[in-house]
Amino acid sequence: MSDNNQSLLNEPQGELVIRTVAMPADTNPSGDIFGGWLLSQMDLGGAITAKEIAMNRVTTVAITAVKFFNPVHVGDTVCIHANLLKIGKTSLTLHIDAWAVTVYHEKKRRLVTEADFTYVSIDDNGQPAVIMSDGRLME
Numbered sequence: 001m002s003d004n005n006q007s008l009l010n011e012p013q014g015e016l017v018i019r020t021v022a023m024p025a026d027t028n029p030s031g032d033i034f035g036g037w038l039l040s041q042m043d044l045g046g047a048i049t050a051k052e053i054a055m056n057r058v059t060t061v062a063i064t065a066v067k068f069f070n071p072v073h074v075g076d077t078v079c080i081h082a083n084l085l086k087i088g089k090t091s092l093t094l095h096i097d098a099w100a101v102t103v104y105h106e107k108k109r110r111l112v113t114e115a116d117f118t119y120v121s122i123d124d125n126g127q128p129a130v131i132m133s134d135g136r137l138m139e
């Protein structure tokens, strides 16, 4: 699905992989949530999903097409959703969205960030390992 379509849908696509709360310690100097914290949550959620698909250890090799659409505020509930885009020989790419809900003020979710994360399945020596799965777990 294209980035524009995703934003227009106004509802999350794919598996919910993390649900957490943005805390005061995660803010930038302006008081909004630091983008690096959000990306780390997305990476954590993506890694959980990638491990389940690859049935192996994984490492992040690339993060592309990062877009920050809206700020996240302290106390917001942040939901991370993952969609499998493709599986290669040793790598897989997930489209990951972060949505925020300010629970007591508005029930409406807003898309705050999206990016494509590529993970490589690795062996005990940290070398790329062939992924046997066809990704049906995500269907």
Ligand SMILES: CC(C)(COP(=O)(O)OP(=O)(O)OC[C@H]1O[C@@H](n2cnc3c(N)ncnc32)[C@H](O)[C@@H]1OP(=O)(O)O)[C@@H](O)C(=O)NCCC(=O)NCCS
Pocket (backbone or CB within 6 Å): 059, 060, 061, 062, 087, 088, 089, 090, 091, 092, 118, 120, 122, 126, 127, 128
């Ligand atoms: C991930 C790593 C093991 C890959 O090793 P490598 O020798 O580059 O492996 P290869 O060139 O054989 O690539 C392996 C796969 O990754 C893909 N890949 C490599 N670099 C990529 C990039 N920049 N973007 C997208 N895919 C990439 C390759 O296309 C290949 O996929 P495929 O087998 O599905 O076709 C190695 O680069 C590494 O250890 N990187 C550090 C990872 C890390 O520390 N991550 C945490 C960051 S905080």
